Amino acid sequence: MRLSVTVWNEFRHEKRDSRIAAVYPEGIHGAIASALREAGHTVRTATLDEPEHGLTAEVLEQTDVLTWWGHNAHKEVADETVERIHQRVLEGMGLIVLHSGHFSKIFKRLMGASCALKWREVGERERIWVVDPSHPIAHGLPEHFEIEHEEMYGERFDVPAPDALVFLSWFQGGEVFRSGCCYRRGSGKIFYFRPGHESYPTYYHPEVRRVLQNAVAWAAPGCGPKPEFGKFPPLESIGRA
Numbered sequence: 431m432r433l434s435v436t437v438w439n440e441f442r443h444e445k446r447d448s449r450i451a452a453v454y455p456e457g458i459h460g461a462i463a464s465a466l467r468e469a470g471h472t473v474r475t476a477t478l479d480e481p482e483h484g485l486t487a488e489v490l491e492q493t494d495v496l497t498w499w500g501h502n503a504h505k506e507v508a509d510e511t512v513e514r515i516h517q518r519v520l521e522g523m524g525l526i527v528l529h530s531g532h533f534s535k536i537f538k539r540l541m542g543a544s545c546a547l548k549w550r551e552v553g554e555r556e557r558i559w560v561v562d563p564s565h566p567i568a569h570g571l572p573e574h575f576e577i578e579h580e581e582m583y584g585e586r587f588d589v590p591a592p593d594a595l596v597f598l599s600w601f602q603g604g605e606v607f608r609s610g611c612c613y614r615r616g617s618g619k620i621f622y623f624r625p626g627h628e629s630y631p632t633y634y635h636p637e638v639r640r641v642l643q644n645a646v647a648w649a650a651p652g653c654g655p656k657p658e659f660g661k662f663p664p665l666e667s668i669g670r671a
């Protein structure tokens with residue numbers, strides 16, 4: 431299915447650090463967008479410093495799935511934008527939260543938890559295990575795959591128990607992490623995917639790109655009826671005089 435995807439990126443590291451710009455010359459959003467274009471989707475990108483962060487009501491209205499990468503500037507995302515994204519998720523827009531997006535305003539609001547975790551940045555190996563092989567987000571993946579150099583995120587990850595856990599990460603230093611978590615809020619589907627520290631070429635990794643493609647397909651809005659809420663007349667006579 432061809433979806434309308436908006437890839438959002440804070441896009442600050444790439445502008446101020448030449449080593450990160452060398453890894454992601456088109457920005458992190460450029461690498462993620464290219465993976466999703468490969469899958470045949472219509473992809474636009476949006477970044478923090480654009481007017482309204484590139485996420486106007488019109489853009490969000492046209493978006494089936496939004497992907498989110500942010501790190502240092504979560505606080506700079508306007509509450510009004512967060513409110514708009516939240517509403518769209520409840521209406522059915524899919525949301526893929528990546529790596530340090532665990533501390534974004536939108537993810538914390540949707541989770542209702544601190545979303546805190548352990549971390550360490552020494553470039554150790556991460557091995558990602560597929561723990562739900564029949565889940566659509568695991569489609570086409572091997573039982574496990576490795577990322578040679580990544581930042582470590584370790585448990586406990588303070589989020590609600592996911593509706594489905596697709597991936598579990600092991601790190602060279604000994605920690606483990608629930609690195610692929612599915613949630614539903616309202617009519618919307620949310621997927622948190624752990625890898626993607628800015629100084630490593632993680633978003634060029636073939637299995638990581640496959641996960642991004644699968645996750646977007648999974649998070650697509652459903653085609654079922656739009657629910658009606660509130661006071662409601664009976665559909666049949668209840669038979670009271």
Ligand code: ZN
Pocket residue numbers: 529530581626627628
């Ligand atoms: Zn990071």
